[in-house]
Amino acid sequence: MSTTKNMECTDFLEFQDSLKKMRQMDDKIIYLLNTFLPTDSFRGQVDPTNQCKDLFQQIQTGHLQREIAIKKYLDTSRENVKNLILQKVDGKDNIALLKNISKEQKTLHLLQSELSVEEIVKNHTISAYNEKCRSYYKPNLQL
Secondary structure (H helix, E strand, O other), X not given: OOOHHHOOOOOHHHHHXXXXXXXXXXXXXXXXXXXXXXXXXXXXXXOHHHXXXXXHHHHHHHHHHHHHHXXXXXXXXXXXXXXXXXXXXXXXXXXXXXXXXXXXXXXXXXXXXXXXXXXXXXXXXXXXXXXXXXXXXXXOOOO
């Protein structure tokens, strides 16, 4: 799984690819829950409480890493827009600068959308988790 430390804030498409890789657990949450939790016949061989607790910690770690990465990139993009606009105000009003401002503003908008997508993914994963694990482990959820 990727970490926020090696995610660059220079290429949005590359950043999206990294997020996609980091969301693999969320994309496969139903499958993971079905494989982690034993059927009634195997319940004695596996401790579902520990399985659910461990899975929840993995889910929370992934959500936190992605949220930090998105917010870090958002902050970087906001700072870039601010600096570019300051350059424009200082009289450096040329076509290349205007294109850079437009590009950075689009990136900023896409990142804000990505933050909304992250919230939807998070809610879906937590909902699926609660449905399967609620009788084994009840974490303190702070949504």
